[in-house]
Amino acid sequence: MQLGRRLGFSSASSETGAAVRAFRIIIRVVGVTALLALLTITLLGGGHPLDVGDRAPATHGPSIDGMAFDLASWQGHVVVVNVWASWCPPCLRELPDFADAARRWDQHDVRFVGLTVDSPPEKVRQMAERFQLPYPVVPIDEATQRAWKATSLPSTFVLRPDGTVAWSVRGAIQGRELDDVLQDITR
Numbered sequence: 001m002q003l004g005r006r007l008g009f010s011s012a013s014s015e016t017g018a019a020v021r022a023f024r025i026i027i028r029v030v031g032v033t034a035l036l037a038l039l040t041i042t043l044l045g046g047g048h049p050l051d052v053g054d055r056a057p058a059t060h061g062p063s064i065d066g067m068a069f070d071l072a073s074w075q076g077h078v079v080v081v082n083v084w085a086s087w088c089p090p091c092l093r094e095l096p097d098f099a100d101a102a103r104r105w106d107q108h109d110v111r112f113v114g115l116t117v118d119s120p121p122e123k124v125r126q127m128a129e130r131f132q133l134p135y136p137v138v139p140i141d142e143a144t145q146r147a148w149k150a151t152s153l154p155s156t157f158v159l160r161p162d163g164t165v166a167w168s169v170r171g172a173i174q175g176r177e178l179d180d181v182l183q184d185i186t187r
Contacts, residue, residue, distance in 0.1 A: 050148065050149050050157065050165045050168055051165065052164075052165055052166060052167065052168075053164055053165065054164060054165045055163055055164055055165075056071060056079075056081070056148075056157065056159050056163050056164065056165060057144065057147035057148055058071070058072065058147075059071040059081075059113075059115065059138070059140065059144055059147075059148075060072070061138055061139065061140065062138070062139075063136040063137055063138045064116075064121060064124050064125050064128060064137045064138070064139065065136075067136065069113065069136050069138045071113070071163075072163070074111050074113075075161065075162070075163050076161050077109055077110065077111045077161055078108075078109070078110045078111070078158065078159065078160065078161060078166075078182065078185055078186055079110070079111045079112070079113065079158070079159040080098075080101070080102075080105075080110065080111070080112045080113070080156065080157070080158055080159075080178065080182070081113055081115060081148070081156065081157040081158075081159065082094075082098055082112070082113070082114050082115070082154060082155075082156050083114075083115045083116075083117060083140075083145065083148060083150040083153060083154060083155040083156070083157075084114060084115070084116060084117075084153055084154045085116060085117050085118055085119045085153050086116065086119035086120065086123040086124055086126075086127050087118075087119065087123075088153045088154065090153070090154060090171065090172040091153055091154040091172070092127065092131075093172060094154060094172045094173055095127065095131040095133065096131055097173065097175065097176075097178070098112065098114070098133070098135075098173075098178075099131050099132055099133050099134060101178050101179060101182075102133070102134050102135050103134055104179070105179075105182055106134070108182075108186055110182055110186065111135070112134075112135035113135055113136050113137075113138060114128075114133060114135060114136070114137040114138070115137075115138055115139075115140045115144070115145075115148070115150075116137060116138070116139050116140065117139075117140055117142075117145050117150070117153070119139070121139060124137060124139065150170075151170070152170045152171065154170075154171065154172055154173075155168065155169070155170050155171075156168065156169050156173055156178070158178075158181055158182065158185060160185065166181075166185050167181050167185070
């Protein structure tokens with residue numbers, strides 16, 4: 001009680017009681033938020049990207065244009081896999097670079113695929129048309145996203161012809177960074 005009075009608090013003060021209750025609520029909200037964040041990271045693969053040399057996960061399903069897609073059928077080719085969402089600004093900023101790179105690398109037999117997560121199909125179609133993506137765009141479920149360990153978006157993977165990861169990055173790719181990677185891999 002003496003310490004409280006020295007600090008300017010009174011035990012009878014309703015303001016102090018309200019402040020303590022508000023502080024407790026804030027602590028609970030922060031604690032619950034931290035636990036939810038930890039659970040999300042754990043469920044999405046523990047925050048560890050696929051390592052170089054890891055085999056790419058099985059990925060198949062209909063593309064947004066209704067065509068069947070199966071990543072296994074592209075074995076024997078270098079493949080660029082870009083995981084993105086229509087609501088992700090960094091993802092949308094890099095799509096024009098991916099479209100350009102896909103056109104440049106087509107003559108070198110490099111294949112591209114976009115995997116979309118948590119995005120409405122109509123919005124994905126609009127983005128594919130807006131950015132004139134010349135490659136298949138395939139919606140994936142949470143299990144496939146976890147298999148790719150794409151815990152942040154965008155995430156990009158370059159696969160060797162044997163289907164193993166040669167390179168990966170979390171976050172947007174800048175300019176011609178992908179060209180440098182593909183030049184090294186296709187030599």
